[in-house]
Amino acid sequence: MSSPQLRRRVGEVVANRALGNYRQLSVVVPTLPRRARPGQFVIAPPDASDRVLPRTWWIADERTEPGFGSTLDLVLREGGPAGVTLPEAGDSLALTGPLGRGFGLPTTPVTAVVVAQGDAGATGRWLCERLRARGSSAHLLSVAPNPEEHVDLVRARRSADGVVLVEPDSVLEALTALTSSTDAAVLYAVGPVSLSATVAGVAEQAGVVSQVTGVHLGGDDVGTDVCGHGLCGACDLPLAGQREAWLRPCADGPVVRGDLVDWEKVR
Ligand code: FES
Incomplete structure:
Protein backbone atom coordinates (compact mmCIF):
# COMPACT_ATOMS: atom_id res chain seq x y z
CA MET A 1 0.00 0.00 0.00
CA GLY A 100 -5.19 10.04 -5.97
CA ARG A 101 -4.68 8.99 -9.52
CA GLY A 102 -8.10 9.87 -10.97
CA PHE A 103 -9.69 8.37 -14.06
CA GLY A 104 -7.54 7.35 -16.99
CA LEU A 105 -8.66 8.56 -20.42
CA PRO A 106 -8.58 6.30 -23.49
CA THR A 107 -5.62 6.94 -25.78
CA THR A 108 -7.83 6.55 -28.86
CA PRO A 109 -11.42 7.79 -29.23
CA VAL A 110 -14.04 5.33 -27.97
CA THR A 111 -17.58 5.42 -26.68
CA ALA A 112 -17.77 5.62 -22.89
CA VAL A 113 -20.57 5.49 -20.35
CA VAL A 114 -20.08 7.46 -17.14
CA VAL A 115 -22.29 6.49 -14.20
CA ALA A 116 -22.44 9.00 -11.34
CA GLN A 117 -24.57 9.18 -8.21
CA GLY A 118 -25.58 12.05 -5.95
CA ASP A 119 -23.04 14.81 -5.41
CA ALA A 120 -20.54 12.78 -7.45
CA GLY A 121 -22.64 13.70 -10.49
CA ALA A 122 -20.59 16.87 -10.76
CA THR A 123 -17.44 14.81 -11.18
CA GLY A 124 -19.26 12.63 -13.71
CA ARG A 125 -20.11 15.57 -15.95
CA TRP A 126 -16.49 16.84 -15.70
CA LEU A 127 -15.25 13.41 -16.75
CA CYS A 128 -17.62 13.51 -19.74
CA GLU A 129 -16.17 16.87 -20.75
CA ARG A 130 -12.62 15.51 -20.55
CA LEU A 131 -13.54 12.42 -22.54
CA ARG A 132 -15.17 14.45 -25.30
CA ALA A 133 -12.24 16.87 -25.39
CA ARG A 134 -10.09 13.85 -26.24
CA GLY A 135 -12.40 12.80 -29.07
CA SER A 136 -14.44 10.13 -27.30
CA SER A 137 -18.21 9.98 -27.05
CA ALA A 138 -19.50 10.13 -23.48
CA HIS A 139 -22.94 9.18 -22.21
CA LEU A 140 -23.86 10.09 -18.64
CA LEU A 141 -26.08 7.86 -16.51
CA SER A 142 -27.07 10.09 -13.62
CA VAL A 143 -28.30 8.21 -10.54
CA ALA A 144 -30.49 9.81 -7.87
CA PRO A 145 -33.48 8.74 -5.77
CA ASN A 146 -35.59 11.68 -6.95
CA PRO A 147 -35.47 14.23 -9.80
CA GLU A 148 -34.22 17.09 -7.61
CA GLU A 149 -31.02 15.24 -6.70
CA HIS A 150 -29.47 15.07 -10.16
CA VAL A 151 -26.64 17.62 -10.19
CA ASP A 152 -27.00 20.59 -12.55
CA LEU A 153 -28.66 18.89 -15.50
CA VAL A 154 -28.32 21.97 -17.71
CA ARG A 155 -24.53 21.71 -17.69
CA ALA A 156 -24.65 17.90 -17.65
CA ARG A 157 -26.58 17.91 -20.93
CA ARG A 158 -23.97 20.20 -22.48
CA SER A 159 -21.17 17.98 -21.15
CA ALA A 160 -22.31 14.63 -22.56
CA ASP A 161 -23.55 13.17 -25.83
CA GLY A 162 -26.56 11.89 -23.92
CA VAL A 163 -27.88 11.94 -20.37
CA VAL A 164 -30.07 9.22 -18.86
CA LEU A 165 -31.68 9.73 -15.46
CA VAL A 166 -32.25 6.70 -13.31
CA GLU A 167 -33.09 5.75 -9.74
CA PRO A 168 -30.60 3.64 -7.75
CA ASP A 169 -32.69 0.45 -7.99
CA SER A 170 -32.71 0.62 -11.78
CA VAL A 171 -29.00 1.13 -12.49
CA LEU A 172 -28.30 -2.48 -13.46
CA GLU A 173 -31.06 -2.63 -16.04
CA ALA A 174 -30.48 0.87 -17.43
CA LEU A 175 -26.71 0.50 -17.67
CA THR A 176 -26.94 -2.90 -19.34
CA ALA A 177 -29.24 -1.40 -21.98
CA LEU A 178 -27.14 1.74 -22.46
CA THR A 179 -23.90 -0.22 -22.76
CA SER A 180 -25.46 -2.33 -25.46
CA SER A 181 -27.20 0.47 -27.39
CA THR A 182 -24.10 2.70 -27.46
CA ASP A 183 -21.65 -0.17 -28.00
CA ALA A 184 -19.57 1.32 -25.19
CA ALA A 185 -15.95 0.21 -24.83
CA VAL A 186 -15.40 1.50 -21.31
CA LEU A 187 -17.60 2.12 -18.29
CA TYR A 188 -16.77 4.59 -15.52
CA ALA A 189 -18.39 4.91 -12.09
CA VAL A 190 -18.08 7.62 -9.47
CA GLY A 191 -20.11 7.46 -6.28
CA PRO A 192 -20.89 4.85 -3.60
CA VAL A 193 -19.05 1.53 -3.57
CA SER A 194 -22.32 -0.29 -4.24
CA LEU A 195 -22.60 1.63 -7.52
CA SER A 196 -19.05 0.65 -8.43
CA ALA A 197 -19.88 -3.01 -7.81
CA THR A 198 -22.86 -2.81 -10.16
CA VAL A 199 -20.91 -1.04 -12.90
CA ALA A 200 -17.98 -3.46 -12.65
CA GLY A 201 -20.44 -6.35 -12.94
CA VAL A 202 -22.08 -4.93 -16.06
CA ALA A 203 -18.65 -4.32 -17.61
CA GLU A 204 -17.63 -7.91 -16.94
CA GLN A 205 -20.85 -9.22 -18.48
CA ALA A 206 -20.37 -7.01 -21.54
CA GLY A 207 -16.69 -7.86 -21.90
CA VAL A 208 -15.53 -4.23 -21.59
CA VAL A 209 -13.20 -2.49 -19.16
CA SER A 210 -14.34 -0.45 -16.19
CA GLN A 211 -12.79 2.18 -13.95
CA VAL A 212 -14.66 2.81 -10.72
CA THR A 213 -14.20 4.68 -7.48
CA GLY A 214 -13.38 2.39 -4.57
CA VAL A 215 -14.23 4.63 -1.63
CA HIS A 216 -17.36 6.60 -0.85
CA LEU A 217 -16.40 10.22 -0.38
CA GLY A 218 -18.59 13.25 -0.24
CA GLY A 219 -20.54 15.53 1.97
CA ASP A 220 -23.23 13.11 3.14
CA ASP A 221 -23.28 11.03 6.30
CA VAL A 222 -21.87 7.86 4.74
CA GLY A 223 -18.92 9.62 3.18
CA THR A 224 -17.85 11.17 6.43
CA ASP A 225 -17.01 7.79 7.98
CA VAL A 226 -13.69 7.56 6.13
CA CYS A 227 -10.36 9.18 6.87
CA GLY A 228 -9.16 9.54 3.27
CA HIS A 229 -5.56 9.31 4.48
CA GLY A 230 -4.94 5.55 4.24
CA LEU A 231 -5.00 5.20 8.02
CA CYS A 232 -8.39 3.86 9.18
CA GLY A 233 -8.85 0.81 6.91
CA ALA A 234 -12.55 1.57 6.40
CA CYS A 235 -12.23 1.61 2.63
CA ASP A 236 -10.35 -1.70 2.16
CA LEU A 237 -11.62 -3.86 -0.72
CA PRO A 238 -10.79 -7.55 -1.32
CA LEU A 239 -8.67 -8.25 -4.38
CA ALA A 240 -10.11 -10.69 -6.91
CA GLY A 241 -8.44 -14.07 -7.15
CA GLN A 242 -6.35 -13.65 -4.01
CA ARG A 243 -7.11 -14.76 -0.48
CA GLU A 244 -6.69 -12.22 2.27
CA ALA A 245 -5.30 -9.59 -0.11
CA TRP A 246 -6.71 -6.11 0.06
CA LEU A 247 -6.69 -2.88 -1.85
CA ARG A 248 -6.88 0.43 0.06
CA PRO A 249 -8.61 2.71 -2.46
CA CYS A 250 -8.11 6.04 -0.70
CA ALA A 251 -4.37 5.48 -0.91
CA ASP A 252 -4.06 3.18 -3.94
CA GLY A 253 -6.85 4.76 -6.00
CA PRO A 254 -9.39 6.12 -5.42
CA VAL A 255 -10.07 4.98 -8.98
CA VAL A 256 -9.54 1.26 -9.44
CA ARG A 257 -9.99 -1.14 -12.32
CA GLY A 258 -13.30 -2.87 -11.79
CA ASP A 259 -11.94 -6.34 -12.47
CA LEU A 260 -9.35 -6.06 -9.68
CA VAL A 261 -11.93 -6.28 -6.89
CA ASP A 262 -13.87 -9.29 -5.61
CA TRP A 263 -17.21 -7.48 -5.50
CA GLU A 264 -19.09 -10.55 -4.30
CA LYS A 265 -17.34 -10.17 -0.94
CA VAL A 266 -18.25 -6.49 -0.81
CA ARG A 267 -22.01 -6.82 -1.38
S1 FES B 1 -10.61 5.89 4.13
FE1 FES B 1 -9.33 5.42 5.85
S2 FES B 1 -7.92 3.98 5.02
FE2 FES B 1 -9.12 4.57 3.31
Missing part, protein backbone atom coordinates in the same frame (compact mmCIF):
# COMPACT_ATOMS: atom_id res chain seq x y z
CA SER A 2 1.28 3.41 -0.83
CA SER A 3 0.39 6.49 1.20
CA PRO A 4 -1.13 9.46 -0.52
CA GLN A 5 1.28 12.30 -0.94
CA LEU A 6 -0.02 14.93 1.44
CA ARG A 7 -0.04 18.44 0.05
CA ARG A 8 -1.98 20.88 2.15
CA ARG A 9 -2.74 24.17 0.51
CA VAL A 10 -4.46 27.07 2.17
CA GLY A 11 -7.01 28.43 -0.23
CA GLU A 12 -9.62 31.13 -0.28
CA VAL A 13 -13.27 30.38 -0.88
CA VAL A 14 -14.32 32.72 -3.69
CA ALA A 15 -17.88 31.41 -4.11
CA ASN A 16 -20.44 29.34 -2.24
CA ARG A 17 -23.47 29.17 -4.47
CA ALA A 18 -26.63 27.11 -4.72
CA LEU A 19 -26.72 24.36 -7.31
CA GLY A 20 -30.21 22.86 -6.98
CA ASN A 21 -30.15 20.58 -3.95
CA TYR A 22 -26.39 21.08 -3.68
CA ARG A 23 -23.86 23.82 -3.00
CA GLN A 24 -20.84 24.52 -5.14
CA LEU A 25 -17.74 25.82 -3.40
CA SER A 26 -15.06 27.43 -5.55
CA VAL A 27 -11.72 27.57 -3.78
CA VAL A 28 -8.63 29.32 -5.15
CA VAL A 29 -5.37 27.66 -4.13
CA PRO A 30 -1.78 28.38 -5.18
CA THR A 31 -1.16 27.21 -8.75
CA LEU A 32 -1.14 23.42 -8.93
CA PRO A 33 2.01 21.85 -10.36
CA ARG A 34 -0.16 19.74 -12.67
CA ARG A 35 -3.79 19.77 -13.72
CA ALA A 36 -6.30 18.04 -11.49
CA ARG A 37 -8.24 15.12 -12.94
CA PRO A 38 -11.77 13.79 -12.46
CA GLY A 39 -11.62 11.08 -9.78
CA GLN A 40 -9.18 12.98 -7.58
CA PHE A 41 -10.30 14.34 -4.23
CA VAL A 42 -9.40 16.78 -1.49
CA ILE A 43 -9.42 16.52 2.28
CA ALA A 44 -10.49 19.37 4.55
CA PRO A 45 -10.01 19.41 8.31
CA PRO A 46 -12.97 18.51 10.58
CA ASP A 47 -15.33 21.44 10.75
CA ALA A 48 -16.51 20.98 14.34
CA SER A 49 -14.75 20.26 17.61
CA ASP A 50 -16.75 17.06 18.22
CA ARG A 51 -15.73 15.56 14.90
CA VAL A 52 -12.49 13.64 14.48
CA LEU A 53 -12.56 12.57 10.86
CA PRO A 54 -11.82 15.06 8.12
CA ARG A 55 -14.17 15.94 5.30
CA THR A 56 -13.50 14.36 1.93
CA TRP A 57 -14.84 15.79 -1.32
CA TRP A 58 -14.60 14.85 -4.97
CA ILE A 59 -13.16 17.59 -7.16
CA ALA A 60 -15.85 18.69 -9.62
CA ASP A 61 -13.69 20.90 -11.87
CA GLU A 62 -10.41 22.79 -11.95
CA ARG A 63 -9.26 25.91 -13.76
CA THR A 64 -5.76 27.33 -13.64
CA GLU A 65 -5.01 30.89 -14.70
CA PRO A 66 -1.43 32.16 -14.82
CA GLY A 67 -0.77 34.64 -12.05
CA PHE A 68 -4.07 33.93 -10.32
CA GLY A 69 -3.84 30.37 -9.06
CA SER A 70 -5.94 27.26 -9.47
CA THR A 71 -9.66 27.22 -8.77
CA LEU A 72 -11.10 23.96 -7.47
CA ASP A 73 -14.87 23.44 -7.63
CA LEU A 74 -16.38 21.17 -4.97
CA VAL A 75 -20.04 20.14 -5.03
CA LEU A 76 -21.66 19.15 -1.75
CA ARG A 77 -25.11 18.16 -0.67
CA GLU A 78 -27.14 21.15 0.57
CA GLY A 79 -27.10 21.06 4.34
CA GLY A 80 -24.80 18.02 4.57
CA PRO A 81 -24.44 16.09 7.81
CA ALA A 82 -26.07 17.53 10.91
CA GLY A 83 -24.05 20.28 12.54
CA VAL A 84 -21.80 20.86 9.56
CA THR A 85 -21.40 24.39 8.29
CA LEU A 86 -19.80 25.26 5.00
CA PRO A 87 -17.31 28.06 4.56
CA GLU A 88 -18.51 31.26 2.94
CA ALA A 89 -16.91 33.41 0.26
CA GLY A 90 -13.87 35.14 1.73
CA ASP A 91 -13.13 32.37 4.25
CA SER A 92 -9.82 30.52 4.25
CA LEU A 93 -9.98 26.77 3.74
CA ALA A 94 -7.03 24.41 4.08
CA LEU A 95 -7.24 21.60 1.53
CA THR A 96 -5.01 18.57 1.15
CA GLY A 97 -4.87 17.45 -2.45
CA PRO A 98 -5.63 16.90 -5.25
CA LEU A 99 -5.15 13.31 -4.10
